[in-house]
Amino acid sequence: MNSKVEQPRPQNAGDIVKHVASVLLVLAGVFVFYWFSQWPGAIRALAVLAGLAVGLGLFMTTALGAQTRGFLSESRFELRKVVWPTRQEATRTTWVVAIAVIIISLLMAGFDVLIQAAVKWLLGQ
Structure with missing residues (x-):
């Protein structure tokens, strides 16, 4: 693990002034x-980018x-540890999710039709 335990430094007046100045930029x-x-x-657009760059x-x-x-820095270090899926795995998983969404949406539509028919029958319409 690459975590360092450090106590955060309290912000001084100079830091607050810098925060305000960066937002103003x-x-x-x-x-x-x-x-x-x-x-x-x-x-x-360059003016916006310059203000953003100098402020940041x-x-x-x-x-x-x-x-x-x-x-x-730590996030980047941890991101290197991630095992990314191959293109084939990602494609298969996408198809599984798409089919599951279609099946669940059809089931919900069926339940909706049944409930709608039951309510109409109960109301006598």
Whole structure:
């Protein structure tokens, strides 16, 4: 197992300022996209991507960003352990699921018809 037990550091005022600044940078990119609608779409999209990249970069310098990096690193490590199905196994499983869904939907439709007929009979219609 690759888990490290670490006590989370308390957030200081600098981290909070960085969090606010990173959110403001992302919002500024979105603002540029909508406010400057006369600009070409590619430039507006680049403004959003730039705001997102700089905001994310600033966020990753905080304590919470370090925890996020650690989590993503451990998730990637665990993902390497996964045994993925072959294409043939995935296709067979997909067919089994599709057939099961069809059978269950037909059963439910049959129950619906029976219940509908019973209610009509009880109501005398």
